[in-house]
Amino acid sequence: MIHATGLAKHFGDVQAVSDVSFSAPDGAITGLLGPNGAGKTTAMRCVEGLLKPDQGHVDIDGIRVGEQPMAARQRLGVLPDQFGLYARLTTREHLAYFGRLHGLGRQAVAEAIDRVAGQLHIDALLDRRVEGFSAGERMKVGLARALLHNPQNLVLDEPTRGLDVMSTRGLRDHLRLLRSQGRCVVFSSHVMQEVEELCDHLVIVGDGIVKAAGSPAELCARTGQSRLEDAFVRLIEAPTGVAA
Numbered sequence: 422m423i424h425a426t427g428l429a430k431h432f433g434d435v436q437a438v439s440d441v442s443f444s445a446p447d448g449a450i451t452g453l454l455g456p457n458g459a460g461k462t463t464a465m466r467c468v469e470g471l472l473k474p475d476q477g478h479v480d481i482d483g484i485r486v487g488e489q490p491m492a493a494r495q496r497l498g499v500l501p502d503q504f505g506l507y508a509r510l511t512t513r514e515h516l517a518y519f520g521r522l523h524g525l526g527r528q529a530v531a532e533a534i535d536r537v538a539g540q541l542h543i544d545a546l547l548d549r550r551v552e553g554f555s556a557g558e559r560m561k562v563g564l565a566r567a568l569l570h571n572p573q574n575l576v577l578d579e580p581t582r583g584l585d586v587m588s589t590r591g592l593r594d595h596l597r598l599l600r601s602q603g604r605c606v607v608f609s610s611h612v613m614q615e616v617e618e619l620c621d622h623l624v625i626v627g628d629g630i631v632k633a634a635g636s637p638a639e640l641c642a643r644t645g646q647s648r649l650e651d652a653f654v655r656l657i658e659a660p661t662g663v664a665a
């Protein structure tokens with residue numbers, strides 16, 4: 422379970438996030454949805470412990486990220502923007518490196534690689550260099566890396582960017598599987614159809630604040646719209662506080 426409370430972060434003169442709070446429960450997929458520049462990535466990076474917020478805090482399974490970053494990271498898998506892979510390593514070397522960073526021993530790393538390779542059907546990629554991989558292949562390696570230490574919580578920043586229909590469907594199925602296992606999944610997206618299909622809970626972020634939160638059906642009902650896209654536009658354009 423992930424709780425973000427009162428996050429604020431600025432970069433020079435830019436207030437990227439002013440006040441973002443949300444809860445992402447276990448056994449659910451939570452979507453952070455917002456227009457370009459809304460502050461989604463900044464908020465996610467605070468959750469991941471990659472950015473220190475100016476204000477506010479994040480708790481992962483009750484562990485405060487700012488106070489116990491290593492313990493929090495053990496509970497969290499991250500699929501970063503652009504998948505963050507080292508082109509010169511093979512998939513296996515890549516996964517082994519990250520497994521060791523998570524403190525897994527040699528045998529545990531080998532077992533974890535076998536497990537994620539089976540889950541994500543990437544056996545054929547294990548001994549190839551990441552360089553030259555397609556977007557879908559890179560995504561799978563990034564996801565395998567995120568799941569290697571079997572985390573209870575998973576955050577993904579725009580995971581379907583650049584993926585074709587089959588890879589997108591494969592990812593979607595995998596996120597549903599993780600939900601059915603009781604994991605907490607948070608992802609950011611611009612793609613309305615995707616969040617509508619996948620998310621149990623949506624957090625609408627605009628201008629660095631949370632404009633509204635609820636299930637897709639609740640957000641449609643609250644704004645009197647039948648389509649999520651129309652509800653989203655209403656919520657983003659609503660004066661601060663009115664729609665939340």
Ligand SMILES: Nc1ncnc2c1ncn2[C@@H]1O[C@H](COP(=O)(O)OP(=O)(O)OP(=O)(O)O)[C@@H](O)[C@H]1O
Binds near residue numbers: 436455457462463
């Ligand atoms: N490292 C940085 N330095 C300066 N400004 C930044 C930095 N990171 C983010 N910003 C600014 O903060 C604001 C929020 O950016 P952020 O990337 O969090 O938004 P986003 O909702 O993820 O956008 P997108 O959907 O376009 O990826 C933007 O105005 C962006 O230019």
